[in-house]
């Protein structure tokens with residue numbers, strides 16, 4: 001059965017592209033080059049004129065392309081096309097894997113196989129249409145579940161109280177972006193959020209492109225132990241701090257898994273990252289320094305187009321894996337208004353703003369110990385600002401009440417110790 005030709009014939013006969021468009025059939029799905037060309041013509045025609053071209057219009061452009069009489073209905077043919085696509089993808093991946101082994105590159109086989117699994121998951125995605133007139137019970141049950149939260153968060157907490165109140169934690173399918181100029185505290189904020197997820201009973205995966213695993217866990221251990229980060233690094237802890245450190249490490253061991261990876265070369269691309277996530281299966285994913293990732297479509301690393309592809313891909317990935325993804329990236333100081341962040345300060349690409357469910361800025365202030373955090377934009381929350389005092393010796397992060405640079409400054413009694 002020539003599924004490709006049958007599908008094209010049926011789409012033209014019924015003048016209906018809907019079911020095929022819903023599962024995202026593109027010209028790349030067609031093995032036969034002439035069918036691929038006709039498919040491209042049909043989709044372009046639909047985009048331009050709003051309807052599927054007639055047989056006459058197709059014959060005019062492709063006089064030798066043979067259309068068939070398809071007895072089966074469109075949904076059946078679309079399903080067959082999907083199965084056909086899966087077989088093509090699997091065959092290509094197995095052939096590539098065999099070639100890699102022959103060429104002595106067996107270490108790349110699992111990467112290639114994971115790539116095809118990701119592609120299969122993408123083309124298996126079912127759309128989630130609902131008819132509100134038919135889902136009253138379901139929706140009431142959903143709201144009853146929300147009422148049980150009793151003021152608690154809907155999603156996984158970030159640990160930053162004001163941010164959590166505004167965003168209600170991070171939920172499956174969300175992409176949350178932390179942005180800031182160099183050395184503003186993006187990596188630390190992301191680490192604090194990872195720790196908070198872990199402390200709340202979740203298994204996080206922290207992927208870092210900038211810091212080594214050792215740098216990350218030294219920070220984490222000093223935070224958890226509330227000891228001097230500098231003395232921990234130089235091996236000069238006091239006996240009391242040493243005891244605190246040992247206790248903190250014991251606490252960490254009693255928590256759910258905390259996965260950390262700096263295995264940069266294998267997760268530099270979206271496919272590599274997805275493979276890592278599928279292997280570890282964490283509850284929430286954190287990616288530090290997304291602007292250093294490589295685009296799989298060949299755009300130069302760090303270019304606006306590469307970053308657009310990467311943020312689009314990350315948002316789609318969050319939705320497909322149904323887990324929250326929280327990322328950090330760099331803001332362009334040249335695009336900052338004085339010291340203040342704006343939504344277009346996000347380094348190199350506006351797609352961070354467009355694709356993120358929430359864009360959170362981290363910036364330095366005139367006081368080196370005080371950081372400003374701002375919700376620059378969020379799908380379900382208003383913009384707001386909040387201030388934190390960061391202390392590294394001993395490590396402590398405190399959310400401040402109000403704006404310490406206005407009025408009478410910081411009210412120490414009102415400053416709440418953040419998170420730990």
Ligand SMILES: Nc1ncnc2c1ncn2[C@@H]1O[C@H](COP(=O)(O)OP(=O)(O)OP(=O)(O)O)[C@@H](O)[C@H]1O
Nearest residue numbers: 180181182183184185186187188189210229230392
């Ligand atoms: N042990 C420490 N003592 C004092 N300050 C520290 C210590 N460790 C980190 N810092 C400060 O924290 C800030 C860096 O934090 P962080 O790495 O989170 O920032 P970043 O925005 O991720 O940086 P980058 O631009 O490198 O990505 C710097 O201002 C640094 O001086």
